[in-house]
Amino acid sequence: MARSLGIHLQADGFAYALVEGNAKRFQIKTAGSGGLDQASLDPVKGNMGRGLGKAIARAVKAGVKGKVDQVVFSLPSNQSVLRELSLPFSDRDKVQQVLKFEVESELYHLDIDDVICDFVELHDDRATSSLLVSAVPKSHVEETLRIADYAGYEPHTVESDLGALVNAVQAFRSEQPEEEGLQAYLYVGSVNSVLLVMAADGVRAARLLHLGWRELARGMKNGTADPEAGASEGPSQEEDGDRALMLAEDPETGEQAGGEVGEGDEDEEVDEEEDLHRHDPLFGTSPELPLGMTLEAVVEAADSAELGTLLRRMVNEVRRGLAAVAGAQVVKLNLMGAALPGLEEALATRLGVVAAPMSLSAEDEQETGVPADAVAVGAALQGVGAGISPMNFRQEEFRFTRGLERVEGPLTFMLLGVIGLLLIQAVILVQKSRVLKRDLEIMVQDTTGKVSQFNESLSEDEKQEWHIRTDWSQVDLPMRLNSLRIATNKKKTELDKLVGEAGVEMIPSCLRAWKLVHEVLQAEMSSYPDRWIVEYFDFMAMDKSRNEEAHVLSKFSLTLFGDDLQVGNAMDRLIQVLNGKEWVISAENRVLRDADVAGAKNGELEVRIMPAKAKEVGL
Known part of the structure; x- marks a missing residue:
């Protein structure tokens, strides 16, 4: 069987309920609630959204064992608006296409782009389809998803407390024949309350009361009453601004990401730039209401006059809501939510109807002592397909997708591109x-x-x-x-x-070697004061060996006329000049002796020449 977890968010805390079963048979397995801790309420360092999300993760982890298949969040209707709309058709897909255009003129004080609208069909005697349209601020949906993310959930459905209450009442209320009259259901919340009028075949009317039991704490600080402040009558709600009628129809549920409960319990980094309003009260709640006090503490701190004032305001709002249902006679008023002292007697006395509390029992209530919250149960019922309210405010830019569906549109455009x-x-x-x-x-x-x-x-x-x-x-x-x-x-x-240009080393050119030696002799011996003559030249090309580069071995003999000193100096200078050339490996005078001619000396020179080197230096 499917296991669905419903979480009812409020400005000061939360309630959860686990429902197990299917659309026909289901059971409340466990329930619980919690509030904001003092660290979250700190006006400087506190982050209410993060604190509430972490509190949910801890509470659910401790109270719910095992894996859940669906998680449905319910947000409060603090600043939501209800309007009645008549259309000639009731098909949900067609209505969704024109809903915002049709209801825009009714929401003249709001920007239609700042709200998300959904509806249920009224069940009355009119010939046309009557719809109850609920307009929820997008900021509240975004805040709900942020809290869910802190808690570690990705909910498929974000329901309003009104829709969730419809689910719970329809599933658990006692069957009442239509001719015997209508039954009303008042859910008293901490900041806002919800009034439903139900017939045997569905919802007849609904009204949002922007009034909760924390109104008693207005002016109280840290549990102490401010003598100059207290509960006041305050401005009454406009009758035509909060009244609407609705009829239930088959729910539209879808598979949603579940997971092991409490998976968001670990600490995580918080982006301070994105969470700009982390110190503000959640869901647009008045900062004058202290959110850290329990109902018992508030009732104990308030005096009887303040409590009486709040009860009168609550009774007046309920009376106006019931009076708006034309031709309807309520035979019983069922009280749900917070047990406000004296409210039951005040309603019965002023309205003249039977007023009695209605509670939803969880399987483990005897062990925990905690009754199930009706809104949390209604949210959970939507997860198992037992809810009659098809409203889901996770639409437009908040639309839930999972798996390939998340990127289906972008992938399609990308592939087409x-x-x-x-x-x-x-x-x-x-x-x-x-x-x-x-x-x-x-x-x-x-x-x-x-x-x-x-x-x-x-x-x-x-x-x-x-x-x-x-x-x-x-x-x-x-x-x-x-x-x-x-x-x-x-x-x-x-x-x-x-x-010889193929990169293969050629045999050194003897002719090039002769030209190089001849040029040196011409340059050096031109200044010799006496006669000189080359007796012979001998050039031999030598291949490259292990110890020497490829070169030409040149041997030649010179005969010089003059005295011994003059001849010796000329030969030494010639040897020195040859050894200074880049293309000469070595040059030496092998022998110097008397020539066959009187007054002359003969010298033999041996020079090792590299013609390739001379080519490299540009000769």
Whole structure:
């Protein structure tokens, strides 16, 4: 069987009830209540919403064992407005489409965009469908969801205390034949109260009384009465502003996220910027009402005059509400909610009807001593499909979704956008491919033409070795240019190898080495004052070895005329200049002896030359 948890939120606390069963058979398993702690009421550091949510989590965790399938929250009707509306049709989906437009003129003092509206159908004798429309401030729905989040729940349904009370009364009231009259039900809350008039077949009338038992505490601070303040008559409610009629119909329930109770009991970070009104009383409650006092403490602190004033105001509001039901005669008034002392006798005396308390018993009431709260029970009944009120104020931007439904709309738009983008990209790519194909054909044609010109410039003998193939018609167009490039690079590599530009180290050039040595001799010996002659040159190319780079070994003999000092100085200067060149590995004078000619000396020089190094330095 399904387990549904109903939580009735109030400005000063909460009540919960666990109902187990289905739409036909159900039972109240457990119930409980709680209030705000002193830390939450602190005007500087307190956060009433967070404190109430955490209190709910702790209380439910302690009182409810096991997993619940549905969680339904009920918010108070502190600032809600009821209006009666007649339409020629009663289909709920159709009514929802036009509800705000039809009721907007009735809510002239409100901005229709700041409220959420829902309705139930009245059960009266009119020919057209009569609807009771309840307009709840969006701020209250948002506050309810924030409290639920603090408590660790994500409720599918956010009901009003009026709708939840309809569910509870319809499910548990004694059957009364219609001809014997109507029964009225008064739920007394801490800040507001609800009056229902029920017939055997459904709701006949309803009225929101913005008056609760905490009105006795107005002017009290920290449990002490202010002598200059007290209960006052206060302005009475406008008769046409709070009166409406409604008829119950089959409930519309949906699966909602349940979970292990008390899962929001852990502490969590609070975003101070988002919770700007955390110190304000919840649901627009007057800050003049102290929320930390219990009913017993308030009654004990109030004197008999203040209590009598509150009872008279309550009786007057009930009388006006019952008088608004044309042609109706109430035979019994059932009292629910807070047990306000003397209210039963005052109602019976003033209205002339039987007034008696009506309580809903939980299975564990004998153990806990806590009766079930009617509004909490009614909220829980909606979770098991037994409620007759289909109202759910989690609409518009607060609409409940879960799983894929949460992102169904955004995903649809995203996928449509992606499909559209892909189509656009496909068109662009097709156009680009056509342009690229045309450009490729031009490139292949131009490249083939240039290679053909090279082939035509070759002689018949050269064509056998250097002709480049240009006919690649059997290859697909994108591969023709690549095939032509491979064929051209092959011939280029062969040519580079032939001229020494292929990255293969060539044998050092002896001719280049001779030119380098000759240039040094010309420069250095041009200033020699006497005659000189090169007897011989010997150049030998040496390959690279483990110990030496590739070089040219040059040996040459010089004959110089002059005295010994003059010849020696010239040879030393020549050796020194050669050793200073970047392209010379070493230069040395192997031997210096007398020449065959009188007055001359002969010297042999051995120089190791790197022509490649000379090329690197720009020689």
